[in-house]
Structures are given as C-alpha cells and as structure tokens.
Amino acid sequence: xxxxxxxxxxxxxxxxxxxxxxxxxxxxxxxxxxxxxxxxxxxxxxxxxxxxxxxxxxxxxxxxxxxxxxxxxxxxxxxxxxxxxxxxxxxxxxxxxxxxxxxxxxxxxxxxxxxxxxxxxxxxxxxxxxxxxxxxxxxxxxxxxxxxxxxxxxxxxxxxxxxxxxxxxxxxxxxxxxxxxxxxxxxxxxxxxxxxxxxxxxxxxxxx
Numbered sequence: 001x002x003x004x005x006x007x008x009x010x011x012x013x014x015x016x017x018x019x020x021x022x023x024x025x026x027x028x029x030x031x032x033x034x035x036x037x038x039x040x041x042x043x044x045x046x047x048x049x050x051x052x053x054x055x056x057x058x059x060x061x062x063x064x065x066x067x068x069x070x071x072x073x074x075x076x077x078x079x080x081x082x083x084x085x086x087x088x089x090x091x092x093x094x095x096x097x098x099x100x101x102x103x104x105x106x107x108x109x110x111x112x113x114x115x116x117x118x119x120x121x122x123x124x125x126x127x128x129x130x131x132x133x134x135x136x137x138x139x140x141x142x143x144x145x146x147x148x149x150x151x152x153x154x155x156x157x158x159x160x161x162x163x164x165x166x167x168x169x170x171x172x173x174x175x176x177x178x179x180x181x182x183x184x185x186x187x188x189x190x191x192x193x194x195x196x197x198x199x200x201x202x203x204x205x206x207x208x
Contacts, residue, residue, distance in 0.1 A: 004073045006038025006135050007161070009045045015069040015158055016141040026102045026127065027109040027136050035109070036137035038071055039126065043200065046167035047129035047175045054178065061172040068165055071143075071158035073135060074150060075121060081133075082108075082124040084190040094191075098127040098176065098184040113138055128175055130186035131198030170201035 008015045017034040028035035039045045045068065055061050080086075084094040091111075096104040105124075112118040120139045126132045144150060146159035176184050189196035 002075050002078055004038075004040065004075065004079075004135060006040060006071045006073055007042045007045045008038050008069045008071065009049045009066040010069055011066045014143045015071065016143055016156060018140045018142060024102070024106070026105045027124070027138070029106050029110075032106075032110065033113055033138065034140040036135075036139075036141050038073065038135045038137070039132065040123070040135060041126075041129070041132040041198070042068075043168070043171060043198075044126050044129045044132040044134065046171055047132075048126065048134075050167070050172055050175045051128040051177055055172065056175075056177055058169065058172055061167055062169070063166075065164045065166060067160050068162040069158055070146070070161040071156050072146065073121075073137075073156055079121045079123050079135065080119055082122055084125065084187060094187060097125050098130075098187050100178050109136075109138055125186060127184065129198065130174075130176055130184055131196050168201040168203070169205065174198070174201070 016036055020031045020033050021028050021035050022030060024030045025035060025037060039048065049064065049066060050061060055064060082090055082097065084097065087094045087097060090108055092104055092108060121135065121137045123133050123135055126134050140154065141156045142154050143158045144155045146157045148157055150157060186196045
C-alpha cells in the first residue's frame, strides 16, 4: 500500500467526481465516465487551471481564487507512469501527452476503461506545467475527512487547503498554454536527451 498526496482546484463542495465528468479533459471525453485529476506538485493545479481557462495575463491570474484541495490517495501498488519514454508502450506518441489535441489520450482512457485487467490509476506528465506530473484515476471517488482511513478504494481523504488564495506571481509565465507558439519545454528537453527540472517561482517577495 502506498499513499500519494495530490492537489486540485475545485469550486464545489468536493474535488471528486462520482458521476461522469461534464467537461472533457485530457484523459476523458465529456460524459464518458468519472475521471479524477490530482496534481502531484502543489503548483500544477494552478497551471492546469490557467491553461484550461485561457488565463495568460498576470493580472488575470492574480484575480483567480478557486479553492485548493489536498487529498491522500491510498493505492495498493505504485501506479504506472505515462511518460515521454514510455508513451509507445501505451500506444501513444510522446507529443500526444502534451499536445493541444487530446484525442489520442482520450482514446487510451477508453481502452483502459474497457479492459478489466488494466489499471484504473496512472501517473502522467502535465501538459500545463512542464516538469510535473498528475495522478489520473478512471473511476468514481468520494471525499471523506482528511484524518480518516478509507474503508475502500472509493473513499479518498481530502480537505480544503486554501480558500480565496491565488497562484504565486510568475507562475503564469511557466504555463504551457493552449496554442503556445513554442514547444512544450519538457518534451523539447526529452527530444534533446536532456533532463528537465521545473524552476519554481521565487518566494523572495514573501520576506519583504
């Protein structure tokens, strides 16, 4: 049994879906099934939000105030990873993982849902914030108190981590937005055979 802590922005009374998602995502089509997205880096949900909402200006990013949630996800074993290196094993091209066109990733999710032997949770690279990853769960989940131990896979301990907070200044400049003119920095580094490491926004202003 392993435990992963994930983060998500959600303006509802729960960060999880029991019914099928109403909005399409990278690994789900609208109405195709319950799909959970949790970021494994606390900055990634802000980047995902900005990318999905088309927020590209610093002043608009500063106005965004969705609640931030933290969740403890307990899994029976280490989830498989969908990376640039392993994309072919999943029937994908490396570019599919971060492309604006999410059709190939949605197809993969359909195939996994249809296969009872396939994992219903995996870790995938983030298209929004290069150098970070998201946990994707292709199944319903229900929130329970953060301090409780879940009774089964359906329950996920979670809590609001911040209300009326905002993303750190400078993060919007690190987001790989829809329609970006340049390549995804993480993919570009992989193609050059180089590692890519996220350089987080400075926190020096907090000491002022």
